[in-house]
Amino acid sequence: GDSVTQMEGPVTLSEEAFLTINCTYTATGYPSLFWYVQYPGEGLQLLLKATKADDKGSNKGFEATYRKETTSFHLEKGSVQVSDSAVYFCALPPNTGKLIFGQGTTLQVKP
Amino acid sequence: GAGVSQSPRYKVAKRGQDVALRCDPISGHVSLFWYQQALGQGPEFLTYFQNEAQLDKSGLPSDRFFAERPEGSVSTLKIQRTQQEDSAVYLCASSRASSTNEKLFFGSGTQLSVL
Numbered sequence: 001g002d003s004v005t006q007m008e009g010p011v012t013l014s015e016e017a018f019l020t021i022n023c024t025y026t027a028t029g030y031p032s033l034f035w036y037v038q039y040p041g042e043g044l045q046l047l048l049k050a051t052k053a054d055d056k057g058s059n060k061g062f063e064a065t066y067r068k069e070t071t072s073f074h075l076e077k078g079s080v081q082v083s084d085s086a087v088y089f090c091a092l093p094p095n096t097g098k099l100i101f102g103q104g105t106t107l108q109v110k111p
Numbered sequence: 112g113a114g115v116s117q118s119p120r121y122k123v124a125k126r127g128q129d130v131a132l133r134c135d136p137i138s139g140h141v142s143l144f145w146y147q148q149a150l151g152q153g154p155e156f157l158t159y160f161q162n163e164a165q166l167d168k169s170g171l172p173s174d175r176f177f178a179e180r181p182e183g184s185v186s187t188l189k190i191q192r193t194q195q196e197d198s199a200v201y202l203c204a205s206s207r208a209s210s211t212n213e214k215l216f217f218g219s220g221t222q223l224s225v226l
Contacts, residue, residue: 004153032212043115043217044154044202051212089153098144098167099215101153 002027002094006102013080013109021075021105023064023090031092033057033066033073034099038087047075047088080109113137115218117203123224124193132188132221136205143186144215145178146202154202160186161209193225 007022025033035047035057048057053068062077073090090102116135124130136143142161146154147170156170162183171178175193180186190197200222204215 036217041219043219044204044215045217046214049212049214091153093212098156098159098170099146099154100156103151103153 002031002092002100004090004092004100004102006088006090006105008103008105010106010108013107015082015109015111016079017109019075019077019080019084019107021088021090021107023073023075023102025071025073025090025092027071027092027094030068031094033064034091034093035062035064035073035075036089036091036101038089038104040086044089080107082109082111085109115203115205115216117201117218117221119221120219121222121224123226125226126193126195128193129189129191130193130223132190132201132223134186134188134203134205134218136184136186136203137216138184140205140207140216142206142209142213143180144204144206145186145188146204147172148200148202148220150199157188157201190223193223195225198223198225 003026032051034049036044037047048059050057050066056065064075087104091099118133145157148154158178159167160180175191177189200220202220204217206213
């Protein structure tokens with residue numbers, strides 16, 4: 001069945017460091033891919049998405065490219081801030097009405 | 112309200128008690144979802160409504176779990192005879208339409224602790 005695998009955390013970085021959080025997927029067909037973020041004490045919110053192969057989703061300085069050949073959707077940011085500290089989830093919709101999430105990667109950014 | 116609202120925020124139940132968790136989706140949102148999130152894990156799908164119709168309940172872990180959305184707006188997730196393994200955060204989400212590309216709006220969740 002469809003699945004999502006993320007790199008394990010926590011990831012601890014200094015402010016202004018480069019961030020990569022790996023995500024790979026297994027899916028039938030070519031579903032849209034999403035990154036959701038959960039800030040402390042808040043609900044999950046959509047960070048970015050890509051709907052087809054080679055699409056790049058971007059938001060708030062974060063980017064992720066839908067790579068069909070490597071079945072990956074890695075999240076990157078060139079310069080992280082303390083306010084980026086959160087849990088990040090990669091997700092895909094195998095069909096209408098459902099999202100499959102990865103296990104989440106905790107990011108801690110230190111000043 | 113502006114977002115998805117869930118109540119209560121925290122619920123402590125004794126094993127064997129019944130609990131009811133409420134979700135108020137964003138007004139006008141057609142689709143409503145329930146997810147279960149165990150500590151340190153990603154959310155796992157429980158069930159999905161399109162308006163008042165429950166189109167998918169494949170993720171409900173047992174017949175102790177029941178969800179309803181009778182008027183196509185507010186939804187209630189009921190857990191009967193709670194067990195310790197039911198302890199988790201229960202998330203509700205809604206979206207405007209029933210498309211795989213549609214953005215989901217999540218509530219802050221109800222943290223259920225079964226003692």
